[in-house]
Amino acid sequence: MRDQPDYDVIVAGGGPAGSTAAFLLAKAGHRVGLFERAVYPREKVCGGCLTQKSVRFLDRVFSLPLDALRREGLLDFTGKGCALYIGNRRVLAEGLAEPFYFTRRDRYDACLALMAREAGAEVREGTEVTAVDHVQRTVTTAEGERCSARVIVGADGIHSSVRRSLPEGVVDRQRWRRNLGLALEIKINRGEVEMHQNREAAIPLDADIGIPHVFLGACPMGYGWVFPNTDAVIVGIGGLFEANRRGLPGRFREFLESIGFAAFADRKPAGCLLPFGNYTPSPAHEATVLVGDAGGFTSPILGEGIFYAQRTAELAAHAIDRHLTSGAPLAATYTFLLNRRLIPELEAEMRIRDFLHSHLDGRTPVILLRLLIRATRRRVIDAVQGHRSFQGLFRRDEDLHTAVW
Numbered sequence: 001m002r003d004q005p006d007y008d009v010i011v012a013g014g015g016p017a018g019s020t021a022a023f024l025l026a027k028a029g030h031r032v033g034l035f036e037r038a039v040y041p042r043e044k045v046c047g048g049c050l051t052q053k054s055v056r057f058l059d060r061v062f063s064l065p066l067d068a069l070r071r072e073g074l075l076d077f078t079g080k081g082c083a084l085y086i087g088n089r090r091v092l093a094e095g096l097a098e099p100f101y102f103t104r105r106d107r108y109d110a111c112l113a114l115m116a117r118e119a120g121a122e123v124r125e126g127t128e129v130t131a132v133d134h135v136q137r138t139v140t141t142a143e144g145e146r147c148s149a150r151v152i153v154g155a156d157g158i159h160s161s162v163r164r165s166l167p168e169g170v171v172d173r174q175r176w177r178r179n180l181g182l183a184l185e186i187k188i189n190r191g192e193v194e195m196h197q198n199r200e201a202a203i204p205l206d207a208d209i210g211i212p213h214v215f216l217g218a219c220p221m222g223y224g225w226v227f228p229n230t231d232a233v234i235v236g237i238g239g240l241f242e243a244n245r246r247g248l249p250g251r252f253r254e255f256l257e258s259i260g261f262a263a264f265a266d267r268k269p270a271g272c273l274l275p276f277g278n279y280t281p282s283p284a285h286e287a288t289v290l291v292g293d294a295g296g297f298t299s300p301i302l303g304e305g306i307f308y309a310q311r312t313a314e315l316a317a318h319a320i321d322r323h324l325t326s327g328a329p330l331a332a333t334y335t336f337l338l339n340r341r342l343i344p345e346l347e348a349e350m351r352i353r354d355f356l357h358s359h360l361d362g363r364t365p366v367i368l369l370r371l372l373i374r375a376t377r378r379r380v381i382d383a384v385q386g387h388r389s390f391q392g393l394f395r396r397d398e399d400l401h402t403a404v405w
């Protein structure tokens with residue numbers, strides 16, 4: 001008889017995806033090891049925007065309703081509207097009944113990892129997974145320790161070592177590269193903005209920068225953003241890597257100048273790859289599954305990833321639980337759940353993204369785009385918030401929210 005493995009499940013990576021998987025599996029009574037390379041609280045380059053679908057997820061899965069999120073310090077800022085620009089023109093400014101929230105990732109990620117620990121997971125900080133043996137079902141750490149498990153979860157982000165260890169064919173590498181995103185971002189203290197912002201700039205922002213500002217077409221196949229935090233604003237630009245591999249730093253400087261932030265154009269932005277439509281339809285091999293950025297799961301329109309990281313982790317945790325308790329085939333169960341609950345929505349977003357960007361190249365008059373946006377804005381905002389499906393924009397989207405446990 002085979003020796004008892006060290007863990008039922010090893011989760012590599014303790015971001016939102018990894019902590020969600022570890023929390024749910026530990027709560028279900030499994031022996032979980034969460035191996036995180038960094039030590040909490042750790043920074044993650046991110047706009048920190050939480051849509052209503054994320055807030056709803058935190059309530060449903062972690063029993064963290066809004067007042068608990070506030071109490072835990074997880075909501076840094078509430079944006080009660082949004083402003084949308086095409087080129088230099090503001091095409092929409094809308095107050096919202098349901099706001100966008102902004103979190104700080106150092107706090108958010110540390111809190112979820114703590115909840116996984118409290119649910120019974122062994123959270124090992126400062127532990128980097130460097131190799132995976134899919135046949136033996138072991139991971140090796142940077143210290144050379146080898147640990148075994150019945151299931152391995154790759155939740156180790158966009159540069160996932162677990163994904164790279166999978167055989168050719170599990171991830172379509174061409175498709176992955178074609179839909180990879182590239183982003184640049186800086187965080188500027190409110191005090192500095194107050195002192196140095198040029199208020200006569202080509203694109204004037206709201207005086208208090210109290211709502212998210214989104215700039216379609218700020219770079220090819222992408223957009224720019226100015227997100228509010230209490231003490232700072234987060235300014236970024238990002239789009240498909242293939243369309244932006246050259247020239248993104250220059251475009252970022254131009255973008256900063258256009259919004260009155262020329263004084264910050266010399267700052268070195270954080271540069272990051274991110275998934276932008278390169279989700280893997282069947283991210284599983286042997287007893288290993290990928291969740292979150294490691295499997296390419298973000299919104300192909302906005303690059304929003306926190307919700308998708310946590311939702312894929314929930315679907316994977318359910319498939320793993322069924323595999324461990326009743327022998328259900330792991331890869332088939334996880335793939336089925338993804339295709340039932342998430343992938344059709346991501347495919348619909350891809351179609352909308354491609355349509356939108358093919359009309360932002362200057363050939364379609366802005367007035368027409370403005371009319372289109374005005375006509376569809378409520379439905380689109382509802383879809384971004386997770387109340388409505390992107391598939392036709394006409395029906396409610398319960399697939400994103402249905403409990404699978």
Ligand SMILES: Cc1cc2nc3c(=O)[nH]c(=O)nc-3n(C[C@H](O)[C@H](O)[C@H](O)COP(=O)(O)OP(=O)(O)OC[C@H]3O[C@@H](n4cnc5c(N)ncnc54)[C@H](O)[C@@H]3O)c2cc1C
Binds near residue numbers: 016297303
């Ligand atoms: C510029 C930018 C702005 C963004 N803005 C938003 C936004 O406003 N809202 C939103 O919803 N999403 C946003 N995203 C996307 C979001 O940040 C990600 O989709 C999300 O963090 C994915 O979560 P994850 O748990 O899959 O991966 P991550 O958050 O990247 O977590 C992975 C974890 O694994 C650890 N790790 C890595 N390698 C190893 C290893 N070998 N062994 C052990 N641990 C390892 C890392 O330290 C990290 O803690 C943004 C992304 C970028 C780049």
